[in-house]
Amino acid sequence: MKTEFIQELKTKHRIIIGDSRNMEEIDDESVHLMITSPPYPMIEMWDDIFRQLDERIEKTWEKMEVENSKKRKEKYIREIYELMHENLAQVWKETYRVLVKGGIACINIGDATRSFNGIFRLFPNHSKVIEHCERIGFVTLPYILWKKPTTKPKYKGKGAFLGSGFLPPNAYITIDCEFILIFRKGELRKFKPHDELRYASRYTKNERDSWFTQIWDIVGIKQTLPEVERRVAAFPEEIPYRLIRMFSIIGDTILDPFLGTGTTTKIAINLKRNSIGYEIDESLLPVIKEKVGITQKLLNSDYSVKIVKRF
Template identity: 35%
Template sequence: MKTQHKLIFGNSMSMIEILDESIHLIITSPPYFNAPFDYKGLFENYDQYLGMIRRMAKEAFRVLQEGRIFALNIDDMLVNGEKYPITADAIKIFQNVGFRYRDKIVWKKPDGYLRISKRSGVLLQNPYPMYFYPDNLLESIVIFQKGKFNYRSIPKEVREKSKIDKKEFQNNNWHKTIWEITNVLPGSKLEKGVAAFPDELPYRLIKLFSYVGETVLDPFLGSGTTMKVANQLNRNSIGIEIIRDLETIIRQKVNSNNLEIVERDKGKYRFVTLDYIEKRKNVVN
């Protein structure tokens, strides 16, 4: 099946290229707030970070069709000893712009995820009370819905083409609120320097919340994982990404002759701060 894919280089606080209610599913993972290993000092403060989420959520609500799903991969963040309740704050933001909080799935990464295991090592060096910091192997996939879905709006032929494999659903425990999925490991060639989620995450979400031939949007496309999987599952896709240098990687992952590139005026569209692009380039390189 021939599908269409559009890559927009700009910031997702504005989605001017996308028509109202033209998107059937949104899947994304925004930047972590000032994560010490990826985004240190990227945002001036936490309010600025939440402001970015809020503006993106408003645009997402506009472009998403009635009854459809926004799946947000996000998690709380420990920065300089302070834990920020990002998941809870994001849920409130999405509710305030009109979304309904439908569900939360916990994504569990494998035990021994070395990138973050240093936290528990504090107690090993200081085996006394008050030195305990647990390793975080979990992230949240928060499911929001815009209004109510009309199940009768989907033609029978499309429903059958999009049918979910019941064995895959049961054998891989899609029915649980905990999904055990191996993360993209450090050193992965195409995801080097990018905090990408694994293919399996959008694969499940696209299967569960969209039909063949529909359009999936990722407002923080990164290396292009959502677009890649959408193409494989016979869905159209749109991705928005701020880093122009990621085009080559995205093209490799999507591997589609039907990839349209749109680049906005760099001077007009800034993400958060004037030096954002330079900081993100340093992360990627």
């Protein structure tokens, strides 16, 4: 009886082509879990999107590029970094509004290393996101370090250790982890005793033992994937798969405000959760459609997908 009910459950999915700094299409306290990977501040591949999103970033960037004084250049770099995080924080604020009490937000973000002004340095994006989310009111929970296959160690900010790379002290630690930050809105979610859907969503002992640890060794998206998957730095399906199983129950609603190629929607469909995804770049729509299976007939399917174009 119970299993039949779950098999019949039809889930709904919305893909909104629009800017998630405003999520007016979503009611307050209607989302149970948010999973996302935003553009990473100070990573070169995302410079253009931040410059297009906020005129202040574009203007400061232009001033920074032509500035000769190192001191003033440094000030502009700091301002740009702050503004990039301010833009992301608007999405975290909207997420807070739409999450139910006890709802969880999982943010996959990597720190950036970059040379400006002739100085190689770290931009610790994960700590900026934590600062903003705490200010918004989120409760910070222990986070996950996603260990990616190692790239070559760096020497003086350059690609690889050269012969002299064995001599202390001028080499740098290689960034080979990204963060999956975890936050909760307020107190724990409440359920009725023996909630059927909650029990049907349980994980196994092996899953619990390997998922609720701090280091996840998951192979990233392969370099042989289509250009578009690399262009948006799609995350491996294993990431949303685990997080959805860990922090939501069947029938819940999952939000991804930076949908990219639609990985979160695809996994939400497979795991019988509803979903909402925002993506600002309309050119990704054919890829999203392909990934979530709406190029095939959805008739008699156990899920429906609605695409909304805001522009």
